[in-house]
Amino acid sequence: MYKTITLGYKFSQTWPKKEPYLQMFDQTKIIKLTDLAFVVSPAIAVATLWLQIDMLGMEYLHSSLAMALFVLSLPFQGYFMLGKQAKVRLPIGLQSWYRELEQKAKSEGLEPVKIKQNIEPLPAKPNSRLTYMDLALLLHTIFVARR
Numbered sequence: 001m002y003k004t005i006t007l008g009y010k011f012s013q014t015w016p017k018k019e020p021y022l023q024m025f026d027q028t029k030i031i032k033l034t035d036l037a038f039v040v041s042p043a044i045a046v047a048t049l050w051l052q053i054d055m056l057g058m059e060y061l062h063s064s065l066a067m068a069l070f071v072l073s074l075p076f077q078g079y080f081m082l083g084k085q086a087k088v089r090l091p092i093g094l095q096s097w098y099r100e101l102e103q104k105a106k107s108e109g110l111e112p113v114k115i116k117q118n119i120e121p122l123p124a125k126p127n128s129r130l131t132y133m134d135l136a137l138l139l140h141t142i143f144v145a146r147r
Contacts, residue, residue: 005076007133008083014136016143027085027132034078045071086133095130098138105142
């Protein structure tokens with residue numbers, strides 16, 4: 001489970017989020033929501049805990065703690081889902097798009113970029129083995145190299 005959450009976090013840091021034509025991917029939306037939840041959920045959890053104890057009293061401490069822990073777990077659930085998605089094989093249409101982008105990157109002389117989370121560029125794979133993480137690494141390489 002830890003490895004999947006870590007992979008999800010790395011996937012979220014690798015996937016380009018600011019490119020307008022990548023907005024159609026569900027991954028972009030999920031990553032933005034998960035990153036927002038990671039920033040906002042501690043404040044929401046504290047506010048939830050404080051308000052419930054203040055208004056309902058200490059006899060509701062157990063349910064208040066449960067709700068606060070649930071709110072704190074939301075970003076981890078998002079990263080877990082992203083980690084699972086990173087391992088999924090690309091659909092056939094995206095595999096061909098991946099190969100086109102890969103050829104374009106090679107023709108422009110772009111080298112794979114080492115990412116700060118120590119994700120190494122993956123070796124060439126047959127189409128049936130390409131995953132969303134491979135696509136994220138390629139997109140990161142293309143968009144970071146152009147800036």
